[in-house]
Amino acid sequence: MSEDRILLVAHGHPTVSRGGAEMVAKLLFDEYRARGLDATLLARSSAPSHGGTAFSAGHSLRELSFHTSMSDYFVFRSADARHVFKDFRELLLRLRPTVVHFHHYLHLGIELIHEARRTLPDAKIVLTLHEYLLLCHHQGQMVKTKSYELCYRSAPDDCARCFPERSAADFFLRKRYFEAFLEDVDAFIAPSRFLLERYVEWGIPAERIRFIEYGQPKREPLPPRELAAGETRNRFAYFGQINRFKGVLVLLEAWQRLSAKEKKRIQLEIHGSTLLGHDPAFDEVLRRKLDELDGEVKYFGPYESRELRGLMAEIDWVIVPSTWWENSPVVIEEALGNGRPILCSDIGGMAEKVRDGLDGHHFAVGNAAALATLMAKVSRGNEAWDELRSRMGPPPALAHTADQQLELYRTARS
């Protein structure tokens, strides 16, 4: 068994913040603990702490909160340097982890990576990359700012065109700044091959980055939903956080393109919500659209991750219509684990994780007409669904992911 003392650093705890990266860090932590490993999770919290301390034990004495924030989202600077050189250092010196596995620097400060290296020269430092934030100042989406077109290249001149208030030199500085911190990282983890290639193209040496999938705890797929007499596989659902890159508007537009007859036959459910106040303009557009479709499309709002399996039991298809590349959407792994075929955009991490014709079907990204046609086609009978169900693979196993990561801790450059 591993003798490592592992510190996992995440930018949020899933009880408070429902993003995929937070969930993945917590799943991994639980897996390590279930194996009896000496693991500690340090999750950033935006709430104030007791007595003004940097840390508290909000969830358990091994699941600590880090009450800190950033001052500069361009280069992910810590808002309080004391939290880095004093508090985080003190925690490292007391905990003496042999592995510091960062699941993020966002909200925490990228300086933490260097602090870990400086304080613990012999520790293995690992960074899992969850999106393209280092490459792309546009929320790490690799999507153009004004047109929301897909972006294929991170380069100072291109980036400056997305942000006229900044110069190409600013983006050059940004990249140099990051590169210096990344030198302290012994190994990077890319949860998708697509993301891996993007980062290698950007400049991370290929020998220091490994493809390791997120992984799901082992469980049996759900039985197929029981159909009423004459009913077909006609229930489609969207699950997850909603923002303008998630393609929910494409999905709603696809719904509007269905014929009246098809609309009677097909059900569409939306589960999830937008981050309040994050993008009010989009919220308004979405709200109007949902109001317009009230009584046709069922909008359920946010859900707890423990409720997801129950919700998936009631539907047939999971739709992942994102208009950005994605990395490795957790909802795809969950759909695979629950035995629910997937319809997804034909790009990036989605196209990679959903094998076309085996785990589900692809449609042209952003193309509502194509999605409408696909929904109508696959729900006409039950054969399409039954065939996919018999072929679809299980999601990557969390146990396997944990094995691979523990192995990486052992072999990573020191």
Added chain:
Amino acid sequence: MNLAEARRTLRSFGSPRKLHAHIDYWGSFQGDELLIAGWVHDLGATLELELWADGSEVALTSLTIVRGSRPDVTARYGGEPDARIGFVLRADLAQSLRSDAELTLRVHGSQGEAELGLTATAREKGEKFTASIRGYADRDRQAAIRLATSVLGVGAIDLGSVRLNVERAFLVGTRGVFLQGWLFDPEASLKGLRVRVANASSEDVLLELGRLPRPDVDRAIDVRLGAGGDWGFVCFAPVQAPAGSAHAELLIETRAAVISVPVDLLPLSRDAVRLSTDLLSPVDPSGARVVELLEAHIAPAIEAGYQPAPPAPGEVEVYRFGQLPASPKRSLVIPLFGRADFMLYQLNELARDPDLAETEIVYVIDDPRLTEHALGFARTLHELLEIPLMLVDTGRNRGFAGAINLGAAQSSGRYLVLLNSDVLPKERGWLDRLERELEALPDAGLVGPRLLFHDGTVQHDGIAFRRDPTWPTLWLNDHPGKGIPAHLVRGPRVERVPAVTAACAVIARAFFQELGGLDEGYIVGDYEDSDLCLRAAARGRASYVVRDVTLYHLERQSQSLAGSGSWRTMVTLYNAWRHGRRWASEIEASVRARRT
């Protein structure tokens, strides 16, 4: 030129020519004063100006214009370099404008017209004002600055290009005057500044003023001619003043004369919170020169003005509930501040403790707002829990040190347990265990337990000292391990530490008295505990933390020292400064010893 004159000017007839014109700077102050600087390329003598807001003309109560040369403009559009085509105007409006009103200045000159929008890009950019008047002849420039500064605050003393505004002046005992305000003197033309009270006058303090940034003054008008300055100041001017003086004079020395300006003196409060609010709150704790300001002005004023007074006869009231032990082994002295309901939880634990029989419990009400509430708890709880109690009402807020000293004086136990009301025992028998450690350690002066937050992270594990890059010359009290899970904060079961917190500490009464109790010169409450420990150490008696005795401390302080600028942070800095001045060499020795 005033409004009437401007109105009296003639308009040219015929189709007006469009003039070259530009607004460099404009600002809107207190909603009804506008300051605008720019130029109109009109070589004639007269200008008529109208201000329009959202399409209708704005009524003005006064309009003052200063004109000056703009060689940069005439170089481009023609005319003599000294043609006074530049303008600075102050317009006082008959009524306030909406902050988002769309403003237009219409100019009718001898040679044509112009319509100028007051755009966001020119708004309140002081450097643009400076640039706008750079080409003016000296006289015009001074007049422009005078006009500009005339929109700054009511009550400022106008001395040509200099404006001085003493916002508050406090009489500090009989020892001097503490001034707070701003002095705008971009050309350093003032020669001296003294304070006179009755017949005595201070030394010249002009060069001693403790300068600090005043963003509000900057915002009102950010006129930086050459080297900019921090226009704000605080200043302690020592002067022999008769007690109770209510008036003083500022003696302002200019090139030409010494001008005397009367100021009213405010009395400095006896209350530490109010006094420190008055003296400390003008200063931003994250400012670059905060320690210099403390040292040169604020600390001398606090020390000259703050005398913790012994209670007046009848001011302190003592209430006893139940049969207190005749010669208790120990007295718990527990100040109450802010809330009294902690008594409910604390007494519930103490009542069940086997050590209760030999324990005298003394709550010190250090907050007049709490008296009724605390008495209410005492009346019912001593019956319900069969727990004898003493309440000492201090009559006013005396700070932590004052409250502890008063409570200690009323109590009689052989040991004193200094205790916060939000410290909750985790297990029973803790008092006896701490006392036995104190007895067993031959050189111990004080012992304290390990304290935990409610979530099991460390709140206190002994105090150490550290420097912070924000205030590199100060020694701050540090709390190693604070916020970190207790199992990660390891150390010997009993360890000598530089100091322990007074949130929970045991000391022999005789020794506490020998040391003279807690020093009430620290404001509100911190650093008096480490001060006590350092005084004990000076007599060869050390402080120890006992790690296998743990209690909870539900520390309420929600802002860390690093938090946003605040009076509370300034109080901490003052106390740290005072503590460091007294103990610097001991602290340095302790830090060296811990490093090795």
